[in-house]
Amino acid sequence: MKTNSSTSAVIIANGRFPRHPLPLSYIDNATFIVCCDGAANEFIALGGTPDAIVGDGDSISEENRKRFANILHIVHDQEINDLTKSVNYCIEQGITDIVIVGGTGKREDHTLGNISLLAEYIRKVNVIMATNWGLFTPIQSNRVFQSFKGEAVSLFSFDPEPITTYGLQYPLDNRVLTTGRAYKEKRPFRNQAC
Amino acid sequence: MKTNSSTSAVIIANGRFPRHPLPLSYIDNATFIVCCDGAANEFIALGGTPDAIVGDGDSISEENRKRFANILHIVHDQEINDLTKSVNYCIEQGITDIVIVGGTGKREDHTLGNISLLAEYIRKVNVIMATNWGLFTPIQSNRVFQSFKGEAVSLFSFDPEPITTYGLQYPLDNRVLTTGRAYKEKRPFRNQAC
CATH class of the missing domain: 3.40.50.10240 (Thiamin pyrophosphokinase, catalytic domain)
Structure with missing residues (x-):
């Protein structure tokens, strides 16, 4: 061993x-x-x-x-x-x-x-x-991701907490994604999200 | 057509x-x-x-x-x-x-x-x-399922509502299954659940 x-x-x-x-x-x-x-x-x-x-x-x-x-x-x-x-x-x-x-x-x-x-x-x-x-990648709070233009990224939320993203082609601005009620695919990822 | x-x-x-x-x-x-x-x-x-x-x-x-x-x-x-x-x-x-x-x-x-x-x-x-x-099978309220002894069944909940089952080997009694916080697989299914 x-x-x-x-x-x-x-x-x-x-x-x-x-x-x-x-x-x-x-x-x-x-x-x-x-x-x-x-x-x-x-x-x-x-x-x-x-x-x-x-x-x-x-x-x-x-x-x-x-x-x-x-x-x-x-x-x-x-x-x-x-x-x-x-x-x-x-x-x-x-x-x-x-x-x-x-x-x-x-x-x-x-x-x-x-x-x-x-x-x-x-x-x-x-x-x-x-x-x-x-x-x-599970995240609990703010997080910066390295990415590249054109990368596909999907966001899921288990909690009804508002989410804000930066650098996505279709950004989220203080938006709640409740599981089973909303599913957002954000692509392409242009720069980074947190 | x-x-x-x-x-x-x-x-x-x-x-x-x-x-x-x-x-x-x-x-x-x-x-x-x-x-x-x-x-x-x-x-x-x-x-x-x-x-x-x-x-x-x-x-x-x-x-x-x-x-x-x-x-x-x-x-x-x-x-x-x-x-x-x-x-x-x-x-x-x-x-x-x-x-x-x-x-x-x-x-x-x-x-x-x-x-x-x-x-x-x-x-x-x-x-x-x-x-x-x-x-x-998505369900919104009480529901009876036909089943057979030994059938595997998994329950998921998108809402923090209490769930009660009947006929499962490992029953749920007024239990909340929050998504991302709990995952229950109940098997075998003995009779029916609602």
């Missing part, structure tokens, strides 16, 4: 295994890789070696369960999913920066759950989610 | 074209098929013939634009997406029951947008969304 001296980790969640170069590059460059137990079999089959496997343990093969017994962390808790268990595990290990990959692309209820959970995780740890289609 | 004497329609949205038998069966049995313009090329290439194509018209091929000119309904409105334009078109045609397919599976911002828009549509028309992974 590798000792984790890093403060960053990549979590491979139970969704569709990444195919796009962006999430794959996070895996390739990771210093510490945590697999949700449903993702471990595929990652291992592709030649990967996780540093930890976390979950309720009902998805990992018997072979991998034995082979990786020393890094398998079983958490029985019906109230939280394997991704949250993995995030909690990382925080317990002193990790401060997490990139989640494989969090989407299969069951949409899991996709919705995993994305909305970013709003929980960001209270405790720096976290982004990289998918085959883009990057999710 | 087929005259639509039906009150039901299937809308094929711009996401991943359906592969699962459930959404495909809705297409096969549809009496009126509306394609969002980004979905029209693939549906036509697969041998389908839409009854209407709705959207901003920037995704349909030149060939199909000419071939289907008489059923192409271009709507320029930056504030709503092609799915909403298609739903509005159906309502204008007197449609009362809509099944949306192809609404997920590509860009997650579109997936989130399309799913959350169900909460808008249900105020005006009966609507469900069938995906390769399941069925989304």
Whole structure:
């Protein structure tokens, strides 16, 4: 078992295994890789070696369960999913920066759950989610993003708080985006938003 | 152009074209098929013939634009997406029951947008969304669902209203599920929920 001296980790969640170069590059460059137990079999089959496997343990093969017994962390808790268990595990290990990959692309209820959970995780740890289609960055207050002309950006809000953007082609000026009531796609991103 | 004497329609949205038998069966049995313009090329290439194509018209091929000119309904409105334009078109045609397919599976911002828009549509028309992974049914008040023991069901709430379920293995009793703050998967579904 590798000792984790890093403060960053990549979590491979139970969704569709990444195919796009962006999430794959996070895996390739990771210093510490945590697999949700449903993702471990595929990652291992592709030649990967996780540093930890976390979950309720009902998805990992018997072979991998034995082979990786020393890094398998079983958490029985019906109230939280394997991704949250993995995030909690990382925080317990002193990790401060997490990139989640494989969090989407299969069951949409899991996709919705995993994305909305970013709003929980960001209270405790720096976290982004990289998918085959883009990057999710949860924000709690003002934030500046580097961008380029023509980049597509979508904004979602879980709280009925007014949002103001700068540098977008179609700006928001103190506007409330309530979930389920409004969906705004702002593109292209011209400069930066905060 | 087929005259639509039906009150039901299937809308094929711009996401991943359906592969699962459930959404495909809705297409096969549809009496009126509306394609969002980004979905029209693939549906036509697969041998389908839409009854209407709705959207901003920037995704349909030149060939199909000419071939289907008489059923192409271009709507320029930056504030709503092609799915909403298609739903509005159906309502204008007197449609009362809509099944949306192809609404997920590509860009997650579109997936989130399309799913959350169900909460808008249900105020005006009966609507469900069938995906390769399941069925989304927006509800506004009490509702009874037929089910079977072992069926997986997930509940999401866009409003901070208390929810009570009956017949689930892990019931909710007057519990608020706030989006982004709580995600509950309740399975298996034992009987019915309302």
